[in-house]
Amino acid sequence: MPDYRAPLTDMAFVNKELLGLDHYQQLNGCESLSEDLWDAILDGGAKFAENVLAPLNRAGDEEGCGFENGQVSTPSGFAEALRQYGDAGWQTLSIPEAEGGQGLPGSMSTLLTEMTAAANYAWSMYPGLAHAPITCIRAGGTEEQKATYLPKLFSLEWAGTMCLTESHCGSDVGLLRTKATPHGDGSYSISGTKIFISGGEQDMTENIIHAVLARVEGAPEGTSGISLFLVPKVMVNDDGSLGERNTVHCGSIEKKMGIKGSATCVMNFDNAKGFLLGEENRGLEVMFKIMNTARLGTALQGVCLGEASFQGALAYARERLQMRSLTGAQNPDGPADPIVVHPDVRRMLMTQKALVEGSRAFIYWLARLNDLTQHGNEEQIAEADDLLSLLTPIAKAFCTETGVEVTNIGVQVFGGHGYIREHGMEQLLRDMRIATIYEGTTGIQSLDLLGRKVMGSGGKLLRGFTKRIHKFCEAHNDNNAMTEFIEPLAAVNAQWGEITMKVGEKAVENADEIGAASVDYTLFGGYVALAYMWAQMAEISLAKEGDFYAAKVATARFYFQRILPRAEAHARAAVAGADSIMDLDESLLML
Amino acid sequence: MPDYRAPLTDMAFVNKELLGLDHYQQLNGCESLSEDLWDAILDGGAKFAENVLAPLNRAGDEEGCGFENGQVSTPSGFAEALRQYGDAGWQTLSIPEAEGGQGLPGSMSTLLTEMTAAANYAWSMYPGLAHAPITCIRAGGTEEQKATYLPKLFSLEWAGTMCLTESHCGSDVGLLRTKATPHGDGSYSISGTKIFISGGEQDMTENIIHAVLARVEGAPEGTSGISLFLVPKVMVNDDGSLGERNTVHCGSIEKKMGIKGSATCVMNFDNAKGFLLGEENRGLEVMFKIMNTARLGTALQGVCLGEASFQGALAYARERLQMRSLTGAQNPDGPADPIVVHPDVRRMLMTQKALVEGSRAFIYWLARLNDLTQHGNEEQIAEADDLLSLLTPIAKAFCTETGVEVTNIGVQVFGGHGYIREHGMEQLLRDMRIATIYEGTTGIQSLDLLGRKVMGSGGKLLRGFTKRIHKFCEAHNDNNAMTEFIEPLAAVNAQWGEITMKVGEKAVENADEIGAASVDYTLFGGYVALAYMWAQMAEISLAKEGDFYAAKVATARFYFQRILPRAEAHARAAVAGADSIMDLDESLLML
Structure with missing residues (x-):
């Protein structure tokens, strides 16, 4: 396995120089976040990721999870690491102090998660999913529910899940069949089978709190008849002690391509006792609160595993000796040159670096916007909400697709x-591959972006972002050093509007035009967004001296010269229309 | 696992309508290949692939290979399938009748291999590698060596390997260290360790003939001091019976991402007895004969696994019900529409289809050219050699990279x-992933193409191909129905020359410009080559009636509108120059 080292230098650059730590001072309730505290948190998180989690990663993939007689075993060391993580209070970093947490903004959790998930993605799924019931209960739970469940979930003595998918119902949540029968006392009998439940069963915590989507008897069909329930694995007595085993059981675990240390369970609910969270038939509203955070977290997976892959590839390229540089021997005393001297190897490494660092800056910015929606003033909330509506599906789709590319490289x-x-590089690709699928596939994100967000707002949400880029370009028009970045950025930014117009005109005639353009449209947007981030990073770095800044400028230049040209291919495909996709009757696809 | 069905309709279209069966009549020694025989061979191969090999594929991946006490066990059923394959004479399809084979041209083996390898790639590695010693012995062996080894290799009673890679020496074959000490009687003692040896040990055949690259004591350093040896696992007595066990042993097998049913062995040669093939120090010449065929065979892997993936995806898209078409319910009596109605799913399927069928046509054409180099007249040989020199590295790089994309889709x-x-789709991606690496990575192919072939011939080899495309475009200039294909084809064809000029000019100043441009240049060439194939297929299909031809035209249209635009991105990256790649000192890649 590549020896993971938290990229603290780059994380600090993005947070302190690109985005600025003064951000935290404007967040109500987070003013205590000083630079010293920031450094200490990053340092502590890095140590935990590097020293505790990373060493368990390869072994966790080899060992995987076991299943016998309804019991799931997790890889060696996972439980102990979870205990340490809970004991250290990492799980409550972004829970308000008044509720018993550290009171830091959510963006700090993003930084922590980048490190833990890069070191051991499969492990990170367990504390990640334990946030699902936390978020649901905080958003829709009664005071009693909060008191009963939150302290144990905060300490990670208990973990949790999000039970949504059923075998016939993935992207189309409206089809779900799991039934809830009211007992009349606020409790319900939940019956049905959920699949792909991460952490549905495990041997690490004494209880598991499932957040379950189900349909109350007699509820409307489709998405407007779905309610959210808490279903504990073990019932909790009034005094907080554990009572009877509830009738929810793991039927089997999946054999998967990757994230093998994370147990993916089939969960059978057989008249399991559950408690309504919030109101009947309004379960999806709460769920979508989780989904937005989860989408950003999944986007981050591309950065995590991409960074780990880049570190491994770079180390190998420096030590592996094969062939001579075409410009003359660089290592004349050795039998061959290190492959890092070869331009195509360098191109691969630069591609990894440009995509990972660009995505990191992009996602951190979105995490900051998310902070504003929770701790900002009215105006900040409105602006951040609009930007997040537009950019979250782009980040999820783009950063996971490029994450697959980066780990493939x-x-x-x-x-x-x-x-x-042996070397763990293929594990990173296997672990990465799920990310373009779960929390809404690339196709679903793209429909959300182009259909709901862009067309649904009459272009308003898009203009909110492109105007921002336009202003940035205008502001640096006179800076000759920035011309190489500003000109192409301004060009693709303007092109974005043109593409939107063209697709919009076609879509008036034919609704399929949206779906036909959507993924290329979204990836185009991703390349523009990263160009915007790279232009900003170049601007800061051009003004400073030193190796780090020189590397930033060089990487920005690489991004603009070698990566951004892909936007043109996506632009052409996006405006090509639905005909060449849909004209062929599906019955003729194979003859 | 998707239920593999040999795509006989498309295979027949490419062979009979696009390329024409009259091809075989012009090959010296292959005139007996009638259409009836062609049909019978395809039918027999399809049955074997579908009924014998496909059912072993998923289980072979799950079971994998075992290793204990130096013995390798292969998955259940593999040995029996190999015996059937050998008994049926499939291994000698393209061996001349005079030598005991079926006397058919190599392109017929390509068709057979597409089917067997699509059905079970891991299994297909065993008969595939058994061709390595066959080719070496036929090219450089003595009559005695031929008599001793070929009959048993033909019948697959014995299998074989190609032993090239060592742990410190992959792409850079000149570094190899395995030593050969002459005994003075034509035999040598071979000592060294080879890695990544497919089929180095197995439990299916009574003997294994290793073709081994080694360095005779005192030979020159680098590639000019490498010789080729035959090293049998079990010595063969003068009467053809098996004698002593040779001192070549499997030290371990690799745990890999995919092709798990194929044993990838570390092979230790401890003064193993070996026999020189051909002359000392000229081993690479023979090896390169294998390599060219192997490169085309690896390109084919993209078609094989891509086809299997497409078939699986299409079947699933037709039965999986999720959401309604945006243009109105297509399956109003069901709970949702099959996902094949959604434009983005259709886009994915069309992408698979366009890349697989385009690559199939491309590779079959190259296989036909390969026939001409072996059975054609002088003029045909010269033209075919030139085209193959240029197009083989493009096919290997492009069809494997797009094969990864297709199986990923x-x-x-x-x-x-x-x-x-469970469904086997991720296995296809894992099995596919090796193909951009072995038999020369995408980077190595691209250096070969741009450096050795294009620049090395002063552009002559490229012009041989672009002129051909130009003539095709000229010939269809007046055909209005072809305009949508001819115009963009002519444009990218002309652009290819321009890119070559630009890169060539830069390369005069800096040799790194070749490496910096090479992969984008090669993928650009791949998109042009497939455009040429699709334009030809469209031309034939436009003139005919019926569903199959309508589907061909629609897929050609999709290729031109939605896939070919990628060429522009590669063109821009290819001419962007080496500076943005190489300016950043490698020591600054991570700070």
Whole structure:
């Protein structure tokens, strides 16, 4: 496995220089976040990720999860690491102090998660999913529910899940069939089978609190008849002690391509006792609160595993000796040159670096906007909400698709040694691959972006972002050093509007035009968003001296010269229309 | 696992209508290949692939290979399938009748291999590698060596390997250290360790003939001091019976991302007895004969696994019900519409189809050119050699990279069900992933193309191909129905020359410009080559009636509108120059 080292220098650059720590001073209730505290949190998180989690990652993939007689076993060391994580209070970093947490904004959790999830993605799913019932209960729970469940979930003595998917119902949540029968006392009998439940069963915590979507008997069909329930694995007595085992059981676990240390469970609810969270038939509203955070967290997966892959590939490229540089031997005393001297290897590494660092800046910015929606003033909330509505699906789709590319490159740099399991490079690709699927596929994100957000707002949400970019370009028009970045950024930014007009005109005639354009449209937007981030990072770095800033400028230049041209291909495909996709009757796809 | 069905309709279209069966009549020694025989071979191969090999594929991945006490066990059923394959004479389809084979041209083996390898890639590695010693012995062996080894290799009573890679020496074959000490009687003692040896040990055949690259004591350093040896696992007595066990042993097998049913072995040669093939120090010449065929065979892997993935994805898209078409319910009596109605799902399926069928046509054409180099007249040989020199590295790089894309799409169409192992979609991606690495990475192919072939010939080899495309475009200039294909084809064809000029000019100043441009240049070439194939297929299909031809035209249109635009992104990146890649000192890549 590559030896993961938290990229603290870059994390500090983005937070302190690009986005600024003064952000925290404007957040109601988070003013105590000083630079010293920031440094201490990052340092502590890095140590935990590097020293506790990273060493469990390869072994966790090899060992995987076991299933016998309804019991799930997790890989060696996972439980102890979870205990340490809970004991250290990491799980409540962004829970308000009044509720018993550290009172830090959510963006600090994003930084922590980048490190823990990069070190061991499969492990990070357990504390990640334990946030699902926390968020649901905080959003819709009664005081009694909060008192009963939150303290144990905060300490990670208990974990949790989000039970949504059923075998016939994935993207189309309206089809779900799990039934809830009211007992008349606020409790319900929940019956049905959920699949793909991460952490549905495990051997690490004494209880598991399932957040379950189900349909109350007689509720409307479709998405307007879905309610949210809490279903504990073990019932909780009035005095807080554990009572009877509830009738929710793990039927089996999936064999998967990756994240093998994370137990993916089939969960059978057989008249399990559940408690309504919030109001009947309004379960999806609460769920969507989780989904937005989860989408950003999944976008971050691309940065996490991309960074790990980049670190591994770079280390290997520096030590692996094969062939001579075409410009003359660089390592004349050795039998060959390190492959990092070869331009195509360098191109692969620069691609990883440009995509990972660009995505990191993008996601951190969105996490900051998310802070504003929770702790900002009215105007800040409105602006942040609009930007997040537009940019969250772009981040989820783009950063996961490029995350697959980046981890794929990591395998390629290692050559045959990347394909065997020993070095862990192929694990990163396997662990990454799920991210374009769960929390809404790339296709679903793209429909959300183009259909609901862009067209649904009559272009208003898009203009909110492109105007921002336009202003940035205007502000640096006279800066000759920035011309190489500003000109192409301004061009793709303007092109974004043109593409939107063209697709919009077609869509008036034919609703399928939205779906036909959507993924290319979204990836186009992703390349523009990263160009905006890279232009900003270049601007800051051009004004400073030193190796780090020189590297930033060089990477920005690489992004604009070698990566951004892809936007043109997506632009052309996005405006090509639905005909070439839909004209062929599906019955003729294979003859 | 998707239920593999050999795509006989498309295979027949490409062979009979696009390329024409009259091809075979012009090949010296292959005139007996009638259409009836062609049909019978395809039918027999399809039955074997569908009924014998496909059912072993998922289980082979789950079971994998075992290793204990130096013995390798292969998955259940693999040995029996290999015996059937050998008994049926499939291994000698393209061996001349005079040598005991079926006397058919190599392109017929390509068709057979597409089917067997699509049905079970891991299994297909065993007969595939057994061709390595066959080719070496036929090219450089003595009559005695031929008599001793070929009959048993033909019948697959014995299998074989190609032993090239060592742990410190992959792409850079000149670094190899395995030593050969002459005994003075034509035999040598071979000592060294080879890695990544497919089929190095197995439990299916009574002997294994290793073709081994080694360095005779005192030979020059680098690639000019490498010789080729035959090293049998079990020595063969003068009467053909098996004698002593040779001192070549499997030290371990690799745990890999995919092709788990294929044993990838570390092979230790401890003064193993070996026999020189051909002349000392000229081993690479023979090896390169294998490599060219192997490169085309690896390109084909993209078609094989891409086809299997497409078939699986299409079947799933037709039965999986999620959400309603945006243009109104298509399956009003069901709870939702099949996802094949959604434009983005259709876009994914069309992308698979366009890339697989385009690559199939491209590779079949190259296989035909390969026939001409072996059975054609002088003029045909010269032209075919030139085209193959240029197009083989493009096919290897492009068809494997797009093969990874296509199998990746197959996972995506299945959503979460694609990520779990049960349906076999993720296996296809894992099995595919090695193909951009072995037989020369995408980077190595691209250096070969741009450096050795294009620049090395002063552009002559490229012009041989672009002139051909130009003539095709000229010939259809007046055909209005073809304008949508001819105009963009002519444009990218002309652009190819321009890109080459630009890169060539830069390369005069800086040799790194070749490496910096090479992969984007090669992928650009791949998109042009497929555009040429699709334009030809459209031309044939426009003139005919019926569903199959309508589907061909629609897929050609999709290729030109939605896939070919990618060429522009690669063109821009290819001419962007080496500076943005190389300016950043490698020591600054991570700070």
